[in-house]
Structures are given as C-alpha cells and as structure tokens.
Amino acid sequence: MLRKASIVLLILYSGLLFAQTQAVPLKNGESSAYMGGTVALNHVYVSIEDLSSALGLRRFSLGSTGKVSVYSNSGSILFTPDNSFITLSKAAVPKTYQLPLPILENGGKLYAPASFIGPYLTEILGGVLRYDELTRAFTYMQRDSLTPMITDVRVQQKDNGSVVHISLSSLPKAEDAALGEDGMLYVTIMPATFNFEKLNSLPPTSVYSNVLAIQNPSSVQLSFRLKKAYNSEEVYTDSSTNSVVVNLYSHVSSKTILSDELRQKLDAEKKNWKLDVIVIDPGHGGKDPGAIGLGGVEEKNVTLAIGKDLRNDLRERLPKVKVVMTRDKDEFVPLDMRGEIANQAAGKLFISIHCNSMPHKPDGAHGLETYFLRPGKTEEAIRIAAQENAAIKYENDYEKKYRSYDADNLILTSMAHSAYVKYSERFAELIEQDVSSITPLTNDGVGQAGFLVLIGASMPAVLVETGYLSNPHDVRFLRSKVGQNKIARGITEAIIQFRAEYEKNFAQE
Numbered sequence: 001m002l003r004k005a006s007i008v009l010l011i012l013y014s015g016l017l018f019a020q021t022q023a024v025p026l027k028n029g030e031s032s033a034y035m036g037g038t039v040a041l042n043h044v045y046v047s048i049e050d051l052s053s054a055l056g057l058r059r060f061s062l063g064s065t066g067k068v069s070v071y072s073n074s075g076s077i078l079f080t081p082d083n084s085f086i087t088l089s090k091a092a093v094p095k096t097y098q099l100p101l102p103i104l105e106n107g108g109k110l111y112a113p114a115s116f117i118g119p120y121l122t123e124i125l126g127g128v129l130r131y132d133e134l135t136r137a138f139t140y141m142q143r144d145s146l147t148p149m150i151t152d153v154r155v156q157q158k159d160n161g162s163v164v165h166i167s168l169s170s171l172p173k174a175e176d177a178a179l180g181e182d183g184m185l186y187v188t189i190m191p192a193t194f195n196f197e198k199l200n201s202l203p204p205t206s207v208y209s210n211v212l213a214i215q216n217p218s219s220v221q222l223s224f225r226l227k228k229a230y231n232s233e234e235v236y237t238d239s240s241t242n243s244v245v246v247n248l249y250s251h252v253s254s255k256t257i258l259s260d261e262l263r264q265k266l267d268a269e270k271k272n273w274k275l276d277v278i279v280i281d282p283g284h285g286g287k288d289p290g291a292i293g294l295g296g297v298e299e300k301n302v303t304l305a306i307g308k309d310l311r312n313d314l315r316e317r318l319p320k321v322k323v324v325m326t327r328d329k330d331e332f333v334p335l336d337m338r339g340e341i342a343n344q345a346a347g348k349l350f351i352s353i354h355c356n357s358m359p360h361k362p363d364g365a366h367g368l369e370t371y372f373l374r375p376g377k378t379e380e381a382i383r384i385a386a387q388e389n390a391a392i393k394y395e396n397d398y399e400k401k402y403r404s405y406d407a408d409n410l411i412l413t414s415m416a417h418s419a420y421v422k423y424s425e426r427f428a429e430l431i432e433q434d435v436s437s438i439t440p441l442t443n444d445g446v447g448q449a450g451f452l453v454l455i456g457a458s459m460p461a462v463l464v465e466t467g468y469l470s471n472p473h474d475v476r477f478l479r480s481k482v483g484q485n486k487i488a489r490g491i492t493e494a495i496i497q498f499r500a501e502y503e504k505n506f507a508q509e
C-alpha cells in the first residue's frame with residue numbers, strides 16, 4: 001500500500017529529509033535537463049555550477065576564497081560559501097541582497113536554495129527562471145514566448161486632463177479602459193501578467209490614491225481609485241514604449257471603438273470575477289469512511305451534515321449565488337472528480353470539509369485548522385495532507401491516475417493556482433476567525449500543504465479540518481446537530497465577508 005502511494009507521497013515527504021541527493025529538473029521549452037542537488041536545512045539546494053551551465057551562463061572561481069561569480073553579457077552574481085549575501089552587478093553597479101538561506105558548499109561545489117535563486121538569475125538572463133515548489137523543478141521561459149508583464153505605472157498631468165502610462169515587457173493584444181460611476185478607473189489588459197507585490201503596493205499619485213491589480217485567467221484588471229472626476233477616457237497602446245496609455249479627459253471626447261469580438265471577450269473576463277458559484281466538498285463518502293473517531297463516529301457523515309447545513313445557510317443568505325455540492329449523499333467520489341465537478345460548474349470558490357483525527361484515541365489534540373494548497377511547511381501539515389490524500393486508495397487505477405500529478409500537469413496546475421494563493425490564504429484566515437468565534441473550537445491557524453483535492457480546482461480553494469474526532473470535547477460538538485449548524489454558520493460568515501472583499505472594486509456591471 002505504501003509503495004503504491006509513493007508517487008504522491010514522495011512530493012509530500014521529501015522535505016523532511018536532510019542532506020539527501022536530489023536531481024533538480026530544469027524545463028526549457030521542449031527540453032529538460034537535470035542538475036545536481038541536495039536537500040539541506042529542509043530545502044532543496046541546486047548546484048550553481050550545473051544550473052549556470054544549463055542556462056548558458058559563464059562562471060569563474062575566485063581562488064582560495066571559494067567564491068564563485070556567474071555572469072552573462074548583462075551582469076553577474078557573486079556567491080560566497082556559507083553566506084546568505086549575494087552581490088548582483090548590472091551595468092557595473094553592484095547591489096547586495098540577502099537570501100533567506102545561505103549558499104552552501106559541498107565537495108568543493110556551491111549550492112543555492114532553489115526556492116530563492118530564480119529572481120536573481122532572471123536579472124542576468126534573457127528570459128525568466130522560476131522554481132516551482134510543488135514539482136521541485138525549475139522552468140525557464142524565453143522572453144519572446146512570455147505573456148506581457150506589467151512592470152510600472154506612471155501618471156502625467158495635462159491641461160485638459162491626466163494620463164496614466166502602464167508599462168509592459170511587450171505589447172498586449174487588447175486593452176480596455178472604463179470610468180466607473182464610483183470614481184474608479186478600470187483598465188483591462190489581455191493577455192498580461194504582473195508582479196503581485198509590486199503592483200499592489202504602488203504609492204499614491206496626483207491622479208489616483210491607490211491601485212488594485214487582479215489576475216484573470218488571461219488578462220489583468222487594474223482598478224484605480226481616482227482623486228477627481230473625469231468625463232471621458234481613451235485608451236491605446238504605444239508600441240515605441242510597450243505601454244498602454246489611458247487619457248482621462250475633463251471634457252467629453254469620442255471613445256475608442258473595440259471590435260465586437262474583443263469587447264465580448266473582455267466583458268466575459270470581467271464577469272469571471274463575480275463570486276457567483278460556490279462549491280462545497282464534503283470529504284470522503286461511500287466506501288471511504290474517512291477517519292473513524294471516538295464512539296465509532298465516521299468522518300464522512302459529519303462532513304456531509306456540515307456541508308448540507310452550509311448549503312442551506314448559503315441559499316438563505318446569498319440567494320443569488322449558485323451552490324454546488326460534490327456529493328449530497330453517502331456516495332464515493334474520487335478526489336480528482338471533486339475538482340472536476342467544481343471546474344465544470346465554473347465555481348469561484350471551493351471549500352473541502354473534513355475532520356481531523358490522531359492515530360491513538362482519545363487524544364488531547366483539538367481545534368480547527370484550515371489549509372490552502374502549497375507544498376507542506378510543517379511536519380503536522382504534511383501528516384494531515386498524507387492522511388487525506390490516502391483516500392485515493394479506494395479508487396481503481398489510482399496509481400496510474402495520479403501519476404500525472406508528478407509531472408508536467410502539476411507544474412501547470414500549480415502555476416494556475418499561484419494566481420489564487422493570496423485569495424485562498426485570505427479565505428482560510430476568515431474561516432479560522434469566524435468559525436472559532438462562534439464555536440468552542442479553538443483557532444489552530446492556517447496552514448499549507450499538498451492536498452490532492454485542492455489541486456484540481458481552478459479557483460481559490462481551501463480545506464478545513466473542523467476539529468478532531470479523536471478528542472472527547474471536539475467529537476461531542478462535531479457529531480451534534482447544534483455543533484454542525486454552528487460550524488456551517490461560521491463558514492457562511494467567512495464566505496460572505498470574503499465575497500465582499502473579493503468583489504469590491506470589480507462588481508461594475
């Protein structure tokens with residue numbers, strides 16, 4: 001049983017090993033290379049020599065100091081053994097950065113922490129180097145094959161209005177700008193991507209007080225809160241500077257006409273951000289009972305009861321929102337089908353309901369834990385993910401079926417998920433707060449781990465462990481009608497608050 005599940009569990013468990021040799025893949029278009037690596041300090045480390053060779057960078061060692069410089073025509077990076085400071089030089093200007101983990105030396109070779117090195121090497125490469133935590137692989141993308149990246153926003157005051165310049169790494173296919181009645185300017189650029197931290201922390205300017213950037217499946221929407229009212233807007237691309245330019249006029253002018261097809265496509269993308277379908281996933285079911293708790297209570301029955309209560313609450317409180325359940329009776333639904341059901345229903349939020357349990361009962365561990373999809377950080381999170389993922393053993397052919405999660409598929413899904421991580425994390429926080437505030441369940445915090453059921457759902461997704469069936473106090477509450485009602489009500493509050501935050505600034509019709 002363990003050997004069969006090892007394809008899946010390898011991803012979850014390898015973070016626990018120390019100083020184990022590990023080949024690190026680099027995907028570059030159609031080709032793959034494997035670089036030497038090791039696991040140290042609970043992180044994957046990659047050979048700087050192998051990585052720079054694979055990327056076509058040159059390299060020299062600084063004699064007895066053990067320092068290594070990696071360089072291209074556009075700059076260099078200096079690595080020092082057992083030191084977390086690296087020096088990046090571009091156009092002969094050196095700047096020092098501190099990595100969260102040190103560069104390590106092993107057998108005369110230097111190793112860099114794979115998770116943190118990509119952005120710095122990208123600075124001296126022609127393309128973008130990314131490391132994916134879930135698949136433990138690097139991906140290198142040439143610039144010309146990249147989606148236009150929004151790099152900066154600047155403003156300019158003119159006599160008859162204002163100008164907003166949005167700089168990109170290359171020209172997008174389509175752009176749209178609309179003034180909202182609420183003093184907002186909405187700009188949609190397709191296709192595009194952006195740096196989340198940077199764009200959502202732009203300082204106020206003379207034209208707007210803040211900017212909110214959202215990644216849609218193939219476009220970016222920027223919402224500017226304007227400082228004054230304008231009568232009309234006009235948008236165009238400036239190919240000489242790779243920018244989208246929005247002119248805001250105090251007087252009325254003619255509007256740019258978009259083709260019907262592009263207009264429809266942009267409108268459809270905007271609607272994607274209405275939180276109008278919520279998917280409830282009661283864990284386990286049918287031949288898979290889930291955890292068996294004190295007094296023989298089965299997890300599958302508790303999760304279904306809470307799921308149904310949640311559905312009823314949502315129908316009452318959010319009558320315009322469609323509620324979809326992955327199961328509404330005691331039946332077996334494979335893990336990958338659950339994400340599939342959510343995607344087919346065009347779900348905008350996915351919540352998987354579970355109960356925790358310890359191997360020995362009774363046990364003191366108690367409380368509510370909420371998870372979103374990211375490689376497991378703590379031993380406890382990894383244990384719980386492995387326990388929930390073990391549900392695949394009830395499926396026929398699971399070995400063949402989940403093998404794809406080990407390869408390219410996982411890179412794609414985890415990349416698709418990265419757009420939702422911030423939202424999933426926020427939703428998880430709200431569940432913790434709202435459920436623990438109206439139940440005796442303690443707030444045990446938000447965690448991250450590789451839950452298979454969350455991988456398939458292309459939307460913000462969380463898994464909530466609503467207390468421990470192995471704990472005498474938790475189980476009494478979990479199996480009671482009152483307890484199930486209260487947990488559902490707490491989750492409903494969290495959904496209502498999340499939906500309000502999520503749709504704020506985007507719900508223009």
Ligand SMILES: [Zn+2]
Pocket residue numbers: 283284290291299353354355388
């Ligand atoms: Zn479960």
